[in-house]
Amino acid sequence: MILVTGATGNVGRGVVDLLLARGLKVRAVTRDPAPGRIPDGAEVVTGDLLTDPAGLDDALDGVDAVFLNAAAFLHGGDGGTPAATFLRLARKRGVGRVVLLTSGTVQADVPADLQANVIGRMHRVVEEAVETSGLGWTLLRPGEFMANSLDWAPQIRAADVVRAPYGDARWAPVHERDIADVAVHVLTTDGHLGTVYELTGPETLTYHERARLIGEAVGRPVRLAEITPDRARSAMIVAGVPAPVADTLLALTATGVDRPEEVSPTVRELTGAPGRTFAQWARENKAAFESRPPRPRDEER
Ligand SMILES: NC(=O)c1ccc[n+]([C@@H]2O[C@H](COP(=O)([O-])OP(=O)(O)OC[C@H]3O[C@@H](n4cnc5c(N)ncnc54)[C@H](OP(=O)(O)O)[C@@H]3O)[C@@H](O)[C@H]2O)c1
Secondary structure, eight states, rough: EEESTTSSTTTTTHHHHHHHHHHEEEEEEOOOOOOOOTTTTSEEOOOOOOOGGGTTGGGGTTTEEEEEEEGGSSSSOOTTTHHHHHHHHHHHHTTTEEEEEOOOOSSOOOOOOSSSSSSHHHHHHHHHHHTSSSEEEEEEEOOOOOGGGGGHHHHHHHEEEEEOTTTTTEEOOOOHHHHHHHHHHHHHSSSSSEEEEEOOOOOOOOOOHHHHHHHHHHHSSOOOEEEOOOHHHHHHHTTTTTTTHHHHHHHHHHHHHHSOOOOOOOOHHHHOOOOOOOHHHHHHHHGGGSSOOOOOOHHOO
């Protein structure tokens, strides 16, 4: 039995699907077990890892391996404490290994309290809980997800223009399904304990290029119009992003202008397949960017 947390998330959904497709037993954790949120075939467990990690004790019965998404522990101050509580119970229950989805923002070999930015710190706290849990562990540190471009969907649907800063920054976004492929490989094969895997997509792209590729997928030109970092910061704060997180995200994004991200070979090495391209991701997700049907008033003009 494999316990999947973050089972309704960008990565966890794929992890559940892939494990079920291999005929493995899956128990999926969610705070909201409404119908349709977890694929048929998985056992659904309702629980909250942040506020009541001990409430998941019974869910760990008979579990061999856990896919743990750090997302659950990022809000509410000290995520390390609930993570450690959950992992202690996992050890007591005889869980063999935990695969943690963390973040490429973490600086390697730097303790949590010395991490240079708040995002790295929040993730490193959870990594440290995993590393000191006494369980066999593997850390997955992906860079930027392709799914982040879904944030552009309202702007593209409205006007085919994306307003964003640092349009020339070059990053190698990774497809969520590639992260899920790696996670399932690590959950189901030996030789990965005590290992940290940095994951990227197969190519670096500027944000201008990503906008253009979404345009190709939907069959109409889409462009990025650059805005100042200050304007982007204000928009993020209005959208509810805490100021230190907004500042960190903008500072990280900016570094890709002068220093393109290096492409990691890990997805290919572990899965045997090259990482999926952004063009493929855009085709798969084009429905999110399709224009709304014209309103009656527009048709009358
Ligand atoms: N986006 C990026 O570019 C990027 C890059 C690198 C790393 N990451 C990291 O990847 C993680 C996000 O992964 P994702 O995109 O797959 O997730 P996601 O789509 O953001 O969804 C979050 C998942 O976490 C679960 N969750 C949240 N709070 C929870 C809680 N208190 N108890 C139990 N479950 C909880 C949610 O489950 P329910 O809502 O069903 O309860 C949901 O399945 C984060 O740690 C993020 O920092 C993201």
